[in-house]
Amino acid sequence: MNNDEYYDIDSILAEHSKIPCIFLHDIDASVNLTGDGNEIASNSRVELPFWMAKVLAQYRLPNGESIVTIELPRAYGTRVRNSLDASPTSIDFRQVSPYFYQFGTKLYDLIIDDQLPATLEKAFKARLKEIMNISLTGSTNVGQDFLQKLDETEKELFKAGQESTAELRKWRHRRRQQLKPVSLGHRISSQSSTN
Amino acid sequence: MTTMMGESSYKLAKEAKRTSEMLISTYNDDLVQNVCREIRMLHARAEASVREMRNSDTAPPNVPSQLTQIMLHHLTIKRNKRILFAYHHQRLGKLKELSWGVGRQSQERKIKESLSKEENDFLESYGDLVNDYKSHFLDIDLGGNGGVGLDPPLDLFIEVRVLRDAGKIITEYGELNLTKGNQEFVRRSDVETLIKAGYLKHIA
Numbered sequence: 001m002n003n004d005e006y007y008d009i010d011s012i013l014a015e016h017s018k019i020p021c022i023f024l025h026d027i028d029a030s031v032n033l034t035g036d037g038n039e040i041a042s043n044s045r046v047e048l049p050f051w052m053a054k055v056l057a058q059y060r061l062p063n064g065e066s067i068v069t070i071e072l073p074r075a076y077g078t079r080v081r082n083s084l085d086a087s088p089t090s091i092d093f094r095q096v097s098p099y100f101y102q103f104g105t106k107l108y109d110l111i112i113d114d115q116l117p118a119t120l121e122k123a124f125k126a127r128l129k130e131i132m133n134i135s136l137t138g139s140t141n142v143g144q145d146f147l148q149k150l151d152e153t154e155k156e157l158f159k160a161g162q163e164s165t166a167e168l169r170k171w172r173h174r175r176r177q178q179l180k181p182v183s184l185g186h187r188i189s190s191q192s193s194t195n
Numbered sequence: 196m197t198t199m200m201g202e203s204s205y206k207l208a209k210e211a212k213r214t215s216e217m218l219i220s221t222y223n224d225d226l227v228q229n230v231c232r233e234i235r236m237l238h239a240r241a242e243a244s245v246r247e248m249r250n251s252d253t254a255p256p257n258v259p260s261q262l263t264q265i266m267l268h269h270l271t272i273k274r275n276k277r278i279l280f281a282y283h284h285q286r287l288g289k290l291k292e293l294s295w296g297v298g299r300q301s302q303e304r305k306i307k308e309s310l311s312k313e314e315n316d317f318l319e320s321y322g323d324l325v326n327d328y329k330s331h332f333l334d335i336d337l338g339g340n341g342g343v344g345l346d347p348p349l350d351l352f353i354e355v356r357v358l359r360d361a362g363k364i365i366t367e368y369g370e371l372n373l374t375k376g377n378q379e380f381v382r383r384s385d386v387e388t389l390i391k392a393g394y395l396k397h398i399a
Binding site (some may be wrong): 006007008009010012013016024025026027028049051052055056059061062065067 | 201205208209211212215257258259260262263264266267270271274277278280281284285
């Protein structure tokens with residue numbers, strides 16, 4: 001995590017997303033992992049928030065074993081990927097994973113999956129065209145249902161597009177002397193680069 | 196306690212996200228205190244666990260479980276700390292913006308009520324710093340506290356609404372009668388100080 005990301009609220013919220021973990025040991029009820037006071041048997045699957053799961057997965061016990069192993073979350077599984085291939089613009093990211101792209105990039109360190117970056121990139125490009133189309137033409141009614149399906153990153157991009165259009169309109173009507181570009185920097189936090 | 200650790204801090208993070216576009220938002224003292232309390236409690240528990248593991252003569256029943264517990268406490272403490280930092284960092288950024296931006300005067304009371312005591316202290320000291328800095332360049336209006344700022348004004352006359360009764364004002368270009376609720380079309384240079392003082396409000 002680079003320094004800028006520590007204070008970033010979106011990064012914090014993205015790390016709250018749950019990820020399935022398989023425990024390799026028994027965990028007592030007193031540890032209260034899931035919050036309901038149950039104990040966890042070996043080889044059972046529990047969904048933990050990413051900020052917990054990441055460290056637990058990387059930790060090694062004194063005898064060299066791990067405590068948990070991680071699985072790819074359902075949001076990045078085969079079914080979602082197939083739907084993305086079939087029709088990227090019809091997936092509802094708000095239901096699947098509101099921080100689809102940011103959480104996806106965080107998974108790179110933890111899970112070895114060669115296809116994941118390519119999948120994210122392809123989906124992003126396809127949806128971006130639609131987003132920019134709607135935000136830059138200023139049509140208010142068209143595309144409302146697509147706008148309900150955006151994840152947080154896409155929402156920020158959409159807002160930036162809207163702001164640009166509004167600024168341009170003001171400039172045209174002489175309410176602005178100088179047309180300044182909308183800064184994406186403070187809206188989109190820097191994300192780990194794909195290889 | 197059967198609630199999941201880290202719930203209060205998650206609520207705080209969501210609130211930070213919700214207020215990220217607002218300039219002023221009320222300081223959520225309750226949530227912050229909850230998170231701090233949770234940190235202290237987790238810390239005490241973790242310390243107790245470590246001491247217990249160190250002191251016990253017999254081998255502990257379930258090493259991975261105890262280690263997981265300690266790690267969980269530690270991770271939650273770090274997470275709470277991060278969220279607390281991020282929440283305050285976001286608010287402080289806005290306070291700094293306030294000191295450089297326009298229109299602080301007219302809403303001073305509302306601002307004071309929304310902030311915690313420490314934030315109010317910060318706002319004052321930072322405001323002093325800014326004024327100190329500006330005092331070196333009194334010819335240039337760098338913005339802040341009702342000044343126009345670095346952008347040159349676009350129009351000679353502006354629309355203003357009167358917020359408080361000020362009676363008859365004599366300016367170099369004529370008289371102005373200010374009664375509360377009236378809307379006037381006046382020369383910008385005349386009314387700049389009045390806007391700063393909160394008597395008038397500029398209507399865009």
